[in-house]
Amino acid sequence: MKINIRLLITGLVLALSGSLIFGCKGSGGNKGNDSTASNNTTGNDNTLLGAGSTFVYPLFSKMFAEYGVSHTLKVNYQSIGSGGGILQLTNKTVDFGASDAPLNDEQTKKMGAAVLHIPIASGADVITYHIPGVTASLKMTPKIIADIYLGKITRWNDAAIAAGNRGVKLPDLSIAVVHRADGSGTTYIWTDYLTKVSPEWAQKVGKGSAIKWPTGLGGKGNEGVSGLVKQTPGAIGYVELAYALQNKMPVAQVQNSSGKFIAPNLSSITAASNVSLPADAKVSLTNTANAEGYPISSFTWALLYKEQDYAGHSQAKATQLLDLFWWVTHNGQSSCESLNYAPLSKSAVAVAEKILSSATYDGKPIMKK
Numbered sequence: 001m002k003i004n005i006r007l008l009i010t011g012l013v014l015a016l017s018g019s020l021i022f023g024c025k026g027s028g029g030n031k032g033n034d035s036t037a038s039n040n041t042t043g044n045d046n047t048l049l050g051a052g053s054t055f056v057y058p059l060f061s062k063m064f065a066e067y068g069v070s071h072t073l074k075v076n077y078q079s080i081g082s083g084g085g086i087l088q089l090t091n092k093t094v095d096f097g098a099s100d101a102p103l104n105d106e107q108t109k110k111m112g113a114a115v116l117h118i119p120i121a122s123g124a125d126v127i128t129y130h131i132p133g134v135t136a137s138l139k140m141t142p143k144i145i146a147d148i149y150l151g152k153i154t155r156w157n158d159a160a161i162a163a164g165n166r167g168v169k170l171p172d173l174s175i176a177v178v179h180r181a182d183g184s185g186t187t188y189i190w191t192d193y194l195t196k197v198s199p200e201w202a203q204k205v206g207k208g209s210a211i212k213w214p215t216g217l218g219g220k221g222n223e224g225v226s227g228l229v230k231q232t233p234g235a236i237g238y239v240e241l242a243y244a245l246q247n248k249m250p251v252a253q254v255q256n257s258s259g260k261f262i263a264p265n266l267s268s269i270t271a272a273s274n275v276s277l278p279a280d281a282k283v284s285l286t287n288t289a290n291a292e293g294y295p296i297s298s299f300t301w302a303l304l305y306k307e308q309d310y311a312g313h314s315q316a317k318a319t320q321l322l323d324l325f326w327w328v329t330h331n332g333q334s335s336c337e338s339l340n341y342a343p344l345s346k347s348a349v350a351v352a353e354k355i356l357s358s359a360t361y362d363g364k365p366i367m368k369k
Contacts, residue, residue, distance in 0.1 A: 009121020040203015051078035052098035054222040055186045056300040059121060059341050060098070063332040070192025071327075073320055081221055083209050089115070090301055092312055093320050095134040097303035101192075101209055102282040115173040116355050118325050119348055121153045121333070121341040122273035124264040124333055125189045125296040127252040128235040129243045129294050131156055131171065139164045139261045140252045142295075146198035148175060148236060150205075151215035156234065178237035181218025183210045189298040190238045193286040197295075238296075241269075242339050258291040268294035270342040277351045280325045297342075302328070308361045318361050326356055326367070 050060075051265040057079040078084075082099035089097035090110050102117055106259055127140055144160055147153040155162060157170040180187045191207035218317050219225040222239045227249050229237040241264050244251050253261040272285050272293030285297045302325055305311040310317035329352040333343040346351065357367045 009173055017145065035250045046072070047074040047076055048096070048317070048324060049076050049078075049094045050085070050096040050098060051094045052303070053082045053086045053100050053185050053300055054079045055082075055100045055123060055125075055189075055240040055298075056120060057222070058240070058246070058339050059123075059300075059335060062335040062339065063328055066335060067324065067327060067332065070129045071324075073324070074207030075324065079330075080223060080225070081180070081182040082185030082188070086183075086262070086303070089305075095304075095311070095313065095317065097275050099302045099303055100298055101188035102301065103303070111305075113310045115306045116359060117141070117281045118279065118304065118313050118329065118355055119344055119352050120300050120302055120304040120328060121343055122269055122274075122297055123341045124241045124294050124298045125193070125238045125298070126241045126244050126264045127254065128226065128229055128239055128249045129235065129252070130231075130233055131173065132233050133171065134168060135250055137250060137263060138163070138167050138168065138252045139255070141195075141255045143199035145254070146194050146201045148237065149179070149214065149216070150198075150201065151176060151196065151295075161344055173234045175304070176232050176235040178219055178225050178232070178235050179213050179216045180220070180225060182220050183301050184221075185209060185300065186222060186238065186240060187211065189286060189296060192284055192298075193296045196287040210318060222305075241265075242341070245340065254295055255292060256295040257289055258283070258285055260291060262292070262294045264296075264338055264340075266293045266340050266342060268292060269340065272297035273299065273342045273348075277348050279351065279354070281348075281351050281355060304357055304359065306362075308366060315359075315366075316359050318359070318366055322356055322359055322366050326353075329353070329356070 060077050064077060068281055076078035082101060083363055086099055086107055088094045103115060118132055135312055141164060144153065155174045162170055170246040188207065188209045195200040195207040205214060207357040217228065220229045221242045224240045225237045229235040230249060251264055253263045256262050273292045274290060276281060277283055283299065285299065286299065287295050304321065329344060329349055336343040357365065359366050
């Protein structure tokens with residue numbers, strides 16, 4: 001498949017755009033680092049640095065802007081992918097990370113100390129595409145999705161796709177598969193789902209934040225993938241729902257484990273996330289058994305060191321960090337629905353409260369809630 005070099009460059013440019021800095025009252029403006037987070041042991045207690053998930057970036061953007069209205073603090077969040085956020089937290093160059101996949105054993109070991117997973121909300125990986133002349137919401141089965149990403153279905157008018165989308169005029173056009181090029185929680189969600197629904201995928205590829213792709217072109221971040229899909233005729237990709245909606249891109253309905261074709265929206269994501277969280281908040285939502293649930297849904301988490309003095313923080317900064325995420329898991333939940341993220345349930349909030357309350361400084365609890 002020939003790829004236009006201009007499109008590759010465009011994707012890279014789009015991928016570099018994901019960062020946000022929100023100044024709060026009394027912060028003195030948006031000073032500070034807006035590219036790579038500087039070491040968080042500098043003593044600057046007026047700024048919190050975070051990095052990671054592009055999946056949660058639209059939501060954090062809104063939450064942190066709202067938080068800034070009434071708090072004397074700046075939050076600098078870099079949308080660089082879950083893998084990048086985990087690496088920066090490991091290196092203690094940020095105050096918090098963000099990931100759409102819980103830390104695995106290797107990542108946990110490299111951290112050198114316990115890391116808390118704070119549930120933020122749940123969202124959806126969606127299938128988006130650019131088929132000239134087609135604006136309909138296509139219906140996709142698990143097998144079709146897996147076969148496209150395995151490189152077995154290569155044209156849009158393939159009989160398997162056509163059979164489930166009667167009445168849609170599908171062109172005889174090559175499918176340009178687009179996937180993430182960076183370490184990505186969005187990719188973890190995607191491959192976690194495919195591993196559950198496709199034995200062939202599970203055997204040949206498996207799941208992870210970064211994998212060896214059977215086929216396709218890589219884009220950096222949800223921004224890069226959505227940009228490449230939007231500008232490449234015949235392209236298909238997976239992005240967080242907010243990116244597809246903001247770019248006015250079509251999204252597919254996906255057949256769930258109950259055999260129903262489900263559109264990704266607030267209602268179906270909420271249905272999928274209607275589960276009891278374990279004490280550590282680590283749970284997979286993909287391939288939900290809920291008949292009304294969208295099957296490629298997931299929680300997203302903020303990652304913080306449990307022992308905040310280990311992270312190199314002052315006690316004041318540790319308190320600011322815990323206060324921020326207490327607000328995010330309470331007042332900040334009002335930002336979720338307008339962006340089609342499902343807010344935390346009451347039981348999930350209770351789990352988040354216990355996790356936040358377990359954070360310590362010099363062995364003593366930080367939270368006074």
